[in-house]
Amino acid sequence: MEKPLNNKAWFLVLPVFVLVAFSALLPLMTVVNYAFQDTFGNNQFFWAGTDWFEKLLHSDRFGEALIRQVLFSGLILAIEVPLGIAVALCMPRKGLWVPVCLVLMALPLLIPWNVVGTIWQIFGRVDIGLLGHVLYSLGIDYNYTQDPLSAWITVVVMDVWHWTSLVALLCYAGLQSIPDAFYQAARIDGASRWSVFRHIQLPKMDRVLLIAVLLRFMDSFMIYTEPFVVTGGGPGNSTTFLSIDLVKLAIGQFDLGPAAAMSLIYFLIILLMSWVFYTVMTKQDEQDQNRKTGGGE
């Protein structure tokens, strides 16, 4: 079907374009400006070309932060997506417990990020924190301020605690949209529990899973506040993710040029990865679209 063309619509969205240009595009262009120049303050700029980019891409510091970041996002997706699906499958489909579950699940999502960080910072402390002290008393060597592994576990578990609900709620919405007839037909066909999950529930969740994966990837890749509050990027540099590193570079060292270059690369990585996720996960749909011959649903 041809979509009707109406050029008047452009005038109506023009104000938004202007607004976005001022609020997003101009600051971004400033960053681009910094990325290709060198400055010592007092408004003197020297052309630096792609120097900053080359230096950054060859620096160990950036490479290590990037590896940490990829590892962190990978872990987050590997834990939160299956866990979220499992939680959604365990939630009641109807009845009195549905609203109770929904509210309980939504609670972590409503807590401000720095508060989440503070909660876990205190929770994990060996001297006064419930978790930290209990583990310490049990003789487990847990100390997130000194041991990198403890710090990583704390940061990952905190994110799982904070964001698994989002994945679970999205999946739950997907599951709720499956008509009863599908489950009844599966029973008639003698399908096992696994078959029901594999052939009915998972396919019906693929759209919401795409959204869940994208959101969790982007968010975890940009994570700053919570690990900053809990570990400050330490011990050493062990939990210094890209955003923490970027802030250190830009505000701590005031290296505006390299920081701008890093911002751009950081931004492009997120854009690229999101595009890859999206393309891979919607590839199936496109194939179906191309083959589809008749009306269908």
Add this chain to the structure above:
Amino acid sequence: MARIDLVDLAHSYMSNPASRADYALKEMTLSWEDGGAYALLGPSGCGKTTLLNIMSGLLVPSQGRVLFDGRDMTQIITEDRNIAQVFQFPVIYDTMTVRQNLEFPLRNRGVPEAEIKTRVAEIAESLHMTAELDHKARGLTADAKQKISLGRGLVRQDTAAILFDEPLTVIDPHLKWVLRRQLKDLHRRYDFTMVYVTHDQTEALTFADKVVVMYDGEVVQVGTPEELFERPAHTFVGYFIGSPGMNVLPCRVEGSTAHVGGQALDLGRGYAPPAAGAKVELGVRPEFLGLAADGQGCPVTIQAMEDVGRYKIARVTLEGHPMAVVAPESARFDGDRARLSIDPGRINLYVNDHLVEGSL
């Protein structure tokens, strides 16, 4: 294929049903003959789907038994019942191809590979879907999807019965006829017991050997389309089947005469006096009434004439009671006065909505 008996069956969705009104399905005893084509007809919410789900084992009835060829299956779970069901909205496994969809029930039951191959090929052939076997099922049209759901039932050799729950709801009207035709052919070929739920009387009447009419949780009549038309056992059947439905008029009966207001109508048969306080009504189909400008018959007032093409429907009032009369296409009336003639043999008498038999 099997004969299915429902014995003293009743179902309530409440845990402690107190009164009759609490039952979604009132007590009934009903048989579905082996290889029969049945339509289960009734308005929405009359308990059709409940009855279907009890037969397929998705619901365990509050009371009564379900017998397959005499074997008590009441407590047997769906998987072991050898029932197939086609639902209102096409249920297909999106990620699978058509072939995998058809194979699915067989694979779940551990049928040998060679047999799966031959069965699927045979069923695809009779569904005219051999060409689409390797297509992804999700891209198909609604009618093709519905055929696959049916195919998943047919593919199992041991299927006792196939239940259809308003399967043509989402199909385009012009395809409905095609699909119904194919379904009839398949029924003839495989000779399965078929129970077809619908609220569309045309679908029920053209399709089934026997029609089971349900109303408010009760089976009010089981009969051939002809019986339903000529001798509705319940005023609801008369009203529900036929277009327009049967005329039902409150009356008073004395022997073989019915009094509607001031008019006396000959019933042709004698009736025992009904119990005091009972609701007595006579029912007569619009097709069995004659309308003339003058002559014999009860005086009626014409309210409107509707031309439906091949014939006309006259909306008249007899002693203030509205009635519909089928009149020939050529019928013309000057003014609103006319005479109504009624064939006595065609009048049915209802006491408290149920048909009563008279004696000659």
